[in-house]
Amino acid sequence: MTLYILCFILFLVGIYGVLTRRNLIKVVISLTIMEFSVFLMFVLVGYVSEGLAPLVTNPEGGNIHVVDPLPQALVLTAAVIAVATNSMMLALAIRLYKKNGTFDIRKINELKG
Amino acid sequence: MEEWIIILFFVIPLFGAFTIPIAFWFSPNSPKLITSILTFILLILSLYALVYQPKSTTYILGGWEPVGNVPIAIYLVRDGLSGFMLVIINLIAFFSAVYAMNYMEEFTGKKYFYVLVCLMIAGMNGVVLAGDMFNLFVFTEIAAKSSYALVAFGVKRDELEASFKYQVLGGMASLIILFGIAMIYWQTQTLNMADISYMLQNTENNIFPVFIQLILITGFGVKAAIIPFHAWLPDAHSSAPSPISAMLSGVLIKTLGVYVIMRLFLNVFQLNESVSIVLIALGGLSMIVGVLLAVGAWDLKRLLAYSSISHIGYIIAGLGIGMTMLARGENHLAATLAFTGSLFHMANHAVFKGLLFLNAGAIEYSANTRDMKQMGGLAKYMPITLSSSFSASMSISGMPPFSGFFSKLIIIVAAVIAGFYLIAGLAVIASIITLAYFAKFQKYAFYNKSAGENSAKEVPYLMRFSMISLAVLCLLMSVLVLPGIRDVFLNPAVNTLMETTEYATRILGR
Numbered sequence: 001m002t003l004y005i006l007c008f009i010l011f012l013v014g015i016y017g018v019l020t021r022r023n024l025i026k027v028v029i030s031l032t033i034m035e036f037s038v039f040l041m042f043v044l045v046g047y048v049s050e051g052l053a054p055l056v057t058n059p060e061g062g063n064i065h066v067v068d069p070l071p072q073a074l075v076l077t078a079a080v081i082a083v084a085t086n087s088m089m090l091a092l093a094i095r096l097y098k099k100n101g102t103f104d105i106r107k108i109n110e111l112k113g
Numbered sequence: 114m115e116e117w118i119i120i121l122f123f124v125i126p127l128f129g130a131f132t133i134p135i136a137f138w139f140s141p142n143s144p145k146l147i148t149s150i151l152t153f154i155l156l157i158l159s160l161y162a163l164v165y166q167p168k169s170t171t172y173i174l175g176g177w178e179p180v181g182n183v184p185i186a187i188y189l190v191r192d193g194l195s196g197f198m199l200v201i202i203n204l205i206a207f208f209s210a211v212y213a214m215n216y217m218e219e220f221t222g223k224k225y226f227y228v229l230v231c232l233m234i235a236g237m238n239g240v241v242l243a244g245d246m247f248n249l250f251v252f253t254e255i256a257a258k259s260s261y262a263l264v265a266f267g268v269k270r271d272e273l274e275a276s277f278k279y280q281v282l283g284g285m286a287s288l289i290i291l292f293g294i295a296m297i298y299w300q301t302q303t304l305n306m307a308d309i310s311y312m313l314q315n316t317e318n319n320i321f322p323v324f325i326q327l328i329l330i331t332g333f334g335v336k337a338a339i340i341p342f343h344a345w346l347p348d349a350h351s352s353a354p355s356p357i358s359a360m361l362s363g364v365l366i367k368t369l370g371v372y373v374i375m376r377l378f379l380n381v382f383q384l385n386e387s388v389s390i391v392l393i394a395l396g397g398l399s400m401i402v403g404v405l406l407a408v409g410a411w412d413l414k415r416l417l418a419y420s421s422i423s424h425i426g427y428i429i430a431g432l433g434i435g436m437t438m439l440a441r442g443e444n445h446l447a448a449t450l451a452f453t454g455s456l457f458h459m460a461n462h463a464v465f466k467g468l469l470f471l472n473a474g475a476i477e478y479s480a481n482t483r484d485m486k487q488m489g490g491l492a493k494y495m496p497i498t499l500s501s502s503f504s505a506s507m508s509i510s511g512m513p514p515f516s517g518f519f520s521k522l523i524i525i526v527a528a529v530i531a532g533f534y535l536i537a538g539l540a541v542i543a544s545i546i547t548l549a550y551f552a553k554f555q556k557y558a559f560y561n562k563s564a565g566e567n568s569a570k571e572v573p574y575l576m577r578f579s580m581i582s583l584a585v586l587c588l589l590m591s592v593l594v595l596p597g598i599r600d601v602f603l604n605p606a607v608n609t610l611m612e613t614t615e616y617a618t619r620i621l622g623r
Contacts, residue, residue, distance in 0.1 A: 018281065031284050038288045042295040070304055071295075074247050078291055081254045085284050088258065092265060092277050099270045108274055 003044055010037035024093040024103045028086060035082045039075045046071030119172045119191045121158060122199060122238040123252075125151055130231035137224040144227040145214045152207040152234065159199040162191065167605060169193070171244065171620055179621070184305045188244030190620060193605025194456075198241040198372050200602075201460050204586075205363040205467045206234050209356040212471055212579040215572070216356055216478060226266060226354075233259040233360065237368045244620065246294050246304040253290070253369050257283050257336070260365055264353045275348035282345045286335035293328040300325070307620035310381045314614060319383075326388045329377060330395075337370020339429060340399040343422050347406075350421065351414035351483075355474020358414060362421045363467035367459055371428055378436065380609070380616035389436035396430030397536050399423060404546040413473045413483050413558070416550060417466065420509070423543055424462045430540070431455030431524040434531050439613065447531040452607045454523030461516045461590055465505040468583035472502040475572045475580065476558060485554065489561035494570060497577050499559050501584035506555060508587040510548035516590035523594075 014037060017030025051067035093103065100108050129151040136143040169192035177186035191199075210230065217223055236256025243249040261283065265276035298304060300321055301312035313322055331342070338346040346366070350358050378388065403423025410416040435451035438444050475498045477483055480491060492499050508515035511522075521544055528537035571577070592598055612619070 018285070024277070027281060031281060034285070035288050038292050038295070042291065042298070045295050045299045068302065070247070071298060074250070074294070074304070077247075077251055081251070081258070081287075084258060085280065085287075088261060089277065089280050089284075092273055092280070095265075095268060096270075096273050096277065099273065 004041065007037050007041040007044065010034075010040070013037075022104050022106055024096060024105060024108075025090070027105070028089045028093065031089070032082065032086055035078075035085075039079060039082075042071050042075050042078075116170050116172045118158070118162065118166075119170060119189050119242060120174070122155065122242060123235040125155055125158075126231040126235035126238065130228045130235065133224055133228050133231065144224045145210075145217070148210045148227045148230055149207070149214060151231065152203060152210045155203040155234070155238070156200075156207045159196070159203045163196045163200055164601060166191070166196075167193075167601075169609075169619060182621075183303070184308055184621065187248060188305060188307070188620065189242045190244040190306075191242055192619075193607075193609040194372070194376065195241045197456065197460070197602065197606035198368060199238060201463045202234070202237050202241065202364045202368060205360055205463050206230075208467065208471070208579040208583055209359050209363075212359075212474070212576050213354075213356040215575045216474055217354065220266070220354070226263070229259045229263050229266075230357075230360075232256075233263065233365070237364060240368050241372060244306055246297060246306060246309070249306075249373065250287075250290060250294060253336070253373070254287060256365060256369060257287065260349075260353075260357075260361060263357045264349045264361075266354055266357070267352070271348075272352040275345075275352035279345045279349040282335055282342075286332050286342075289328060289335075290332035293325055293332055296321075296325045296328065306376070306381050307617040310614050310617035311621060313381070313383055314617070322382055323385055323388060326378060326382055326385065327391070330374070330388075330391065333370050333373050333377075334395065335370075337366050337374065337425055337429070338422055339370075339395045339425060340402050340422065341395075343399070343403075346422060347410075347415050347418040350418035350470075351412060355414075355470055355477065358417075358474070359467040359470035362418065362470055363463040366421065366425060367428070367463065371425065371432070371459065374429075375432060375610060379439075379613055381614075384436060384440040384613060386437055386440040389433045389440055392433030392436065393430055393533065393536060394433075396426045396428070396433055397539050399426030400430060400543045401426075401539050404543045404550070408546060408550050408553075410550075411485050413476065413485055413488075413554065414470065415483075416485075416554065417469050417473060420547065420550070421462075421466055423547070424458070424466070424509075426543075427521065427524055427540060428455050428459050428462070430536050431458065431527065434524075434527055434533055434536065435610070438531055439611070444531065445611075447527050449607060449611065450523055450527035450530065452610045453603055454520055454527055456606050456610075457593060457603060458517075458520035458524060460593070461508065461520050461587075464583055464586050464590060465508045465517060468501060468505040468580060468587065469509070471576070471580050471583065472498050472505065475576055478572055478576070479570055485557040488558040490559075492559040495559075495572070497571060497580060501580040502558075503555065504584040504587045506551035510551050511544045512548075514591065515587055516593070517587075519591055519594050 014030050014034030048067045054066045054069050133144045172189040174187035233256050236252045239252030261280045301309050335342040350362050407416050407419035431451045431454045435448040438448035508517040511518045525537045525540050
């Protein structure tokens, strides 16, 4: 239970950063922290205590206590996707810096959603 | 027909995406030709599958049969709803790709544009066909990532800013969706949608699935731009190049947002009345706030983007009404009508909003402005843009012979039969205000005296071809409500929604 609470605290740290930071790079870092808190939680959800690797070692053998590889596979995929997001956002931040000469979002806001 | 044909729907665009950079070495003109030809093949395939493969088909990737009762392979499912969505996606993709052949002339790095377009089509087709949450998530991300890059494609200041904003909100939506998927896994120990549905039917806990549904409404609500989560949409959709705006507004928000909500909430989760009331409330809110925001807009593409929010509201409200009626177990007529209206409006909105964005692109191409105050007097110079945008405007504001009228009418009738008089009233009011701001668009763009000398010309042939075809479709789509044609296109999709959790039985066969 403590681990889940720690994950939640990490999530809150990330969302605080996204909401309050003014620097584009720091927004990207905060978003990454949020993403990784969710990944950690997903790994925790899929955790099987004293589970074995999901390999069939003895096909006839009786009750095998194995880990489901599904959450691990999904978290790996999601982590790769998160890396793509980060590189894309950092590239955009650099382009924005070249156009505006600043990373400060208060000085960049031209569009009003 | 063979089952494996399903997989072609995302293998073909992925093949295109990775062939284009190589083909570019041999001929700089090949990327646009490859994209157009591939999207045309996809359109033909989707229509062929719709007509000749009316039953639902399941394709198990790699042929890994279920072990015991546990499905372990990747499932691809093409049923009525998926087939319906595939036709819409590939139709708009084809016309946008043809339009882009002329429109993208002045941009640099065109091959990357076509690579991203192909990836986005692959992602959307994959979302529609995915039979498990894993692939649904991955394909959602493929489509969303390509759309982020495409929004920033012009690399002007506001385009970069819009894309950054879109990415921050889209990234948060993705991780909320991932959180929802983690919660689903926690509850059911599986990610196959049919298996999730089966597990949830046999569980006692009724509160936890509702919690998951609310999380997923938030996540997919951002992707669909329902009102409290809409902040990225007007910026992103107005900044993208016009053929991409047509695809974003026409199909992307529907595929990643509305389709997934429909599939998960009707076929996977148990129906729950309170969740469907939430959907109705969000839909009604989007409907009315979207039009009020659109009335004040002077930027043409921004006006169209706000209008998309309001029309997503119609679709979500119709869906919510149908869900409520099914959950209460009364009045199946109202539920059928609501789903029919909702799906029909989705198809119509894809066509006319796609067309309107293409028109906006044509005006931008010729008159070089998006500000409606600076247009004026274009009727003389651009007769085809005028007539096609008139057709789309009439359709979107619900004038009788055009398709928009019938879908709105069906939704309103369903709301009245179901007893949601407030939603019916809001839908009528929103429709009237829609007429008002499209009259404003027509007047300021085409009829007002222009301030200065106007050198606008009609756009090149391929752009005209796309606009005329979609304008004709605006009118032709009305025949979809006729009984014979409805059985091919709309009814299979409606039946998929109406069967609710029998979906699990259909896929797993137990």
